[in-house]
Amino acid sequence: MADQPPTYGIDAGNQEMVSGSRWPYIRPKDGDRVRFHFLTTGSDPWLVATKFHRIGEGMQARNILCVGSVTRGEEQCAMCDMDSTQGRRAMFGMWLLVDYILHPHDNPDEEGDSWGQKKLMIKLDDGTEKQRSVFMENLTTTLGDESVVPGQVKLLQLPAGRGQIWWSQFSNAWVQSQNLRKHLYELHRTGAGRDDTEYTLNTLKEDPLDESLLEREDIKDLPTIEEVFRGSLSQMPSGNAVMGNDQLDGETQETSSELPKAEPANVGTDDLV
Numbered sequence: 001m002a003d004q005p006p007t008y009g010i011d012a013g014n015q016e017m018v019s020g021s022r023w024p025y026i027r028p029k030d031g032d033r034v035r036f037h038f039l040t041t042g043s044d045p046w047l048v049a050t051k052f053h054r055i056g057e058g059m060q061a062r063n064i065l066c067v068g069s070v071t072r073g074e075e076q077c078a079m080c081d082m083d084s085t086q087g088r089r090a091m092f093g094m095w096l097l098v099d100y101i102l103h104p105h106d107n108p109d110e111e112g113d114s115w116g117q118k119k120l121m122i123k124l125d126d127g128t129e130k131q132r133s134v135f136m137e138n139l140t141t142t143l144g145d146e147s148v149v150p151g152q153v154k155l156l157q158l159p160a161g162r163g164q165i166w167w168s169q170f171s172n173a174w175v176q177s178q179n180l181r182k183h184l185y186e187l188h189r190t191g192a193g194r195d196d197t198e199y200t201l202n203t204l205k206e207d208p209l210d211e212s213l214l215e216r217e218d219i220k221d222l223p224t225i226e227e228v229f230r231g232s233l234s235q236m237p238s239g240n241a242v243m244g245n246d247q248l249d250g251e252t253q254e255t256s257s258e259l260p261k262a263e264p265a266n267v268g269t270d271d272l273v
């Protein structure tokens with residue numbers, strides 16, 4: 001647990017401000033088993049594997065999309081010149097619909113609901129089975145009409161892993177099924193730190209995604225993963241990788257001049273019809 005960064009203070013705040021937190025990232029913790037359907041088929045823009053530049057140190061480190069990589073060289077990447085010595089990091093992202101998460105412990109939020117306890121049969125390498133207690137967190141979504149539906153849309157973003165070990169599991173799953181929507185999958189994380197974390201992707205069973213879900217209001221307009229990744233470009237350091245005050249002032253002015261003008265006459269018109 002010592003490796004878990006704090007969620008308070010300026011450093012954590014800075015991370016939160018710039019980390020594209022508008023997207024509902026799924027971040028499994030040690031021991032979690034995330035059970036999900038892919039929303040991507042594995043051959044559409046809802047899954048992208050590409051390269052990022054890693055800029056900055058420690059808590060301030062950012063992954064910034066290499067636009068040269070994501071466009072196969074069509075766009076020129078300003079970071080490639082600045083970052084030539086650091087190398088690029090392969091990462092991939094995709095949209096999922098998470099059905100539920102099996103945790104190794106009950107809900108740590110004392111004011112939250114208790115997660116129901118279940119027994120999970122685990123097959124060991126020698127073929128024998130072992131029982132393990134898990135706690136099941138069912139994920140649901142409340143739609144605009146206040147109806148509650150099962151599953152939550154999540155964005156999974158992972159580094160390719162050493163020797164691309166994490167990426168190759170997703171790649172193999174697609175090679176086997178040709179369409180990632182056909183099965184229920186589990187992503188199992190073990191380890192909490194940078195060096196001992198492992199992710200294992202398991203195909204649980206044939207259980208096709210109900211395609212009518214693709215018309216659901218929280219799913220049908222999901223952006224492409226490239227759009228999501230391009231959000232990281234707003235964190236690109238300028239010039240010599242130090243943000244100067246002049247630059248910041250300029251950006252602020254630009255931003256405010258782009259803000260739409262208030263249109264008070266139109267506010268609430270719909271309510272009056």
Ligand SMILES: [Zn+2]
Pocket residue numbers: 053065066067068069077078079080
């Ligand atoms: Zn680049």
